[in-house]
Amino acid sequence: MSNTMPFLACGRFRFSLNRPLIMGIVNLTPDSFSGDGLGRDTAAAIAHARAQWEAGADMLDLGAESTRPGSEPTSLQEELDRLLPVLEVLRDWEVPVSIDTYKPEVMRAALAAGADMINDINALRAPGALEAVAASNCGICLMHMQGEPRNMQQNPVYADVVGEVGAFIAERIHACRQAGIADERLVLDPGFGFGKNLDHNLELFARLPELFIDHLPLLVGVCRKRMLGEITGRPVDERQAATLASTVIAAEKGATIIRVHDVAMTKDALAVWSAIKQTETQTKKAEQTA
């Protein structure tokens, strides 16, 4: 099974990867389809970030551009105006901050303002993105996406979804290494819902361990997503139970970072998983020495 790297280098921080980490979502878009978009309301965004941190998030993921299926791009200035005032406050909390962006200019500005990680749904494919992060010591999430948010759910097609996602991620790892980025900074992500139908998402989830390419850590983001709606028939604001089920399965499959809205519930679910896992490990050890 998965044997991930012992730690993740992430700007000012260094995470031991001996338990799944919780990435708390802080949505700064005005149009989130989960209804939590905070837009330009800086005070509300900071309060939400504080709540996510106090609920036990290991890191926060700030996103100011909507990437929901069908969404149009946000202007550079708008994205910076939403992000920077929040980032400037969070920097003093000593909380690891990830920035969800694919724009090299936003990466540079956010890193200069103290961001610890860049979470790029484009896996640093924009011209200048590799250079923008290579110049820092930030953590990097390399996510797979087929198409672009505007059109990605129109008709996603794969001959072999796990093979193609794996090949794409392997190519992006190679590009990072060529740019001088150390492996200890990398996190991989199959990109659930980004140019994938339900069958694609389920196959990726079921075969997640195949995506621990070069033993690098994996991020899983399925929180409240459409795939959970398709399975349960529930609207986006009633998908917490479905999200928690997927979180526990992701942990069991070795996921390193779980990206979620509901941090406190996730912490409880992972505490139960972890307690049983520890007992399981102890029992196995006892059997071996017996």
Ligand code: 8Y4
């Ligand atoms: C409700 C609200 C339901 C939002 C779904 C959503 C991922 C990601 C997103 C992911 C990484 C989302 C920025 C989509 N998903 N970054 N970002 N991995 N690394 N939709 O899976 O949360 S946004």
